[in-house]
Amino acid sequence: MTPAKNPLVAFGAGKVILLGEHSVVYGYPAIAGPLTIGVVARGMPSRSCVLDVPVTADAAQKRMMRKAFARAAKLVGEPKVKVTLEPQLPLSAGLGSSAALAVATSRVLLQAAGQAPTAKATARLAWEMEQEFHGTPSGVDHTTSAEEKLILYRRVQAPAGVTGRARELKSPRPVSVVVALAGARSPTKLTVGALRERQARWPERYKRLFGQVGRLVTDAAKAVEAGDLEGLGDAMNVNQGLLNALGLSSPALEDMVFRLRSLGALGAKFTGAGGDGGAVIGLFSEPEPVVARLTRDGVRCFASQLAGPRAQGDIP
Numbered sequence: 001m002t003p004a005k006n007p008l009v010a011f012g013a014g015k016v017i018l019l020g021e022h023s024v025v026y027g028y029p030a031i032a033g034p035l036t037i038g039v040v041a042r043g044m045p046s047r048s049c050v051l052d053v054p055v056t057a058d059a060a061q062k063r064m065m066r067k068a069f070a071r072a073a074k075l076v077g078e079p080k081v082k083v084t085l086e087p088q089l090p091l092s093a094g095l096g097s098s099a100a101l102a103v104a105t106s107r108v109l110l111q112a113a114g115q116a117p118t119a120k121a122t123a124r125l126a127w128e129m130e131q132e133f134h135g136t137p138s139g140v141d142h143t144t145s146a147e148e149k150l151i152l153y154r155r156v157q158a159p160a161g162v163t164g165r166a167r168e169l170k171s172p173r174p175v176s177v178v179v180a181l182a183g184a185r186s187p188t189k190l191t192v193g194a195l196r197e198r199q200a201r202w203p204e205r206y207k208r209l210f211g212q213v214g215r216l217v218t219d220a221a222k223a224v225e226a227g228d229l230e231g232l233g234d235a236m237n238v239n240q241g242l243l244n245a246l247g248l249s250s251p252a253l254e255d256m257v258f259r260l261r262s263l264g265a266l267g268a269k270f271t272g273a274g275g276d277g278g279a280v281i282g283l284f285s286e287p288e289p290v291v292a293r294l295t296r297d298g299v300r301c302f303a304s305q306l307a308g309p310r311a312q313g314d315i316p
């Protein structure tokens with residue numbers, strides 16, 4: 001393999017799950033959309049195929065990143081490129097940083113190996129990396145990042161490399177969320193593992209709850225496509241109640257959910273793995289004043305539009 005001749009640069013978007021996290025692992029649908037921030041990967045010609053891990057990562061994260069990188073690099077013939085990562089997202093906050101990292105890295109590796117970084121090829125390679133990060137992920141995170149659209153996603157048991165089916169959800173109205181960080185976050189592996197134990201012990205009870213979430217997701221997809229933000233928000237609120245029933249919420253997350261609702265959110269819930277802390281989303285028709293207010297109060301937060309028409313001058 002010849003070394004990459006020019007510097008390469010690629011982006012992997014972070015994500016939020018609008019509804020359906022956790023139950024998506026068990027084959028129920030979820031809705032997820034890309035953030036405008038994520039991870040940038042740069043590739044420089046090098047003597048070997050090597051990853052320069054971000055300084056902000058802790059020792060365990062660095063170990064995992066190197067392992068995931070080696071797995072993906074091997075699959076594309078270890079092109080001679082040094083990949084440097086620049087996360088724009090907080091790592092391990094439930095905002096898909098590992099998927100964004102996997103997608104950005106995969107795009108650089110594919111280009112360095114002389115292959116086109118199509119959404120499909122990128123998703124396939126990123127999936128290999130995601131399995132190192134999360135064990136048995138549903139595939140919703142890296143699919144959202146690779147597709148960069150609001151999608152209705154369902155995991156499928158299929159030939160190697162295909163993890164799920166995604167359909168774009170278009171909305172006639174802007175679907176915008178405020179993302180706020182609350183508490184110290186639990187690792188995804190931990191919350192997913194603990195839920196799996198409860199589910200294995202009381203399968204019928206958990207199947208009923210997952211089924212309820214699945215129905216809400218179907219309702220919410222219809223609401224998105226109809227531009228019914230009130231209906232979408234209500235589905236998000238009920239989803240939060242079910243996530244709590246599944247044992248995945250905490251006082252820090254619940255406090256932020258109620259804070260966003262008190263600021264006028266049409267719906268609010270945690271997004272991602274949940275646990276002791278992490279990211280909470282609120283659906284707002286006008287998110288910017290809410291971000292300004294929360295920032296003044298010392299909350300780490302930002303706004304992101306996931307679908308729908310954009311105001312002129314907005315970054316797509």
Ligand code: MEV
Pocket residue numbers: 017020021022023024025094096134136137138139140141188192272273
């Ligand atoms: C993590 O962002 C989402 C989970 O549903 C896990 C997964 O889908 O692999 C908690």
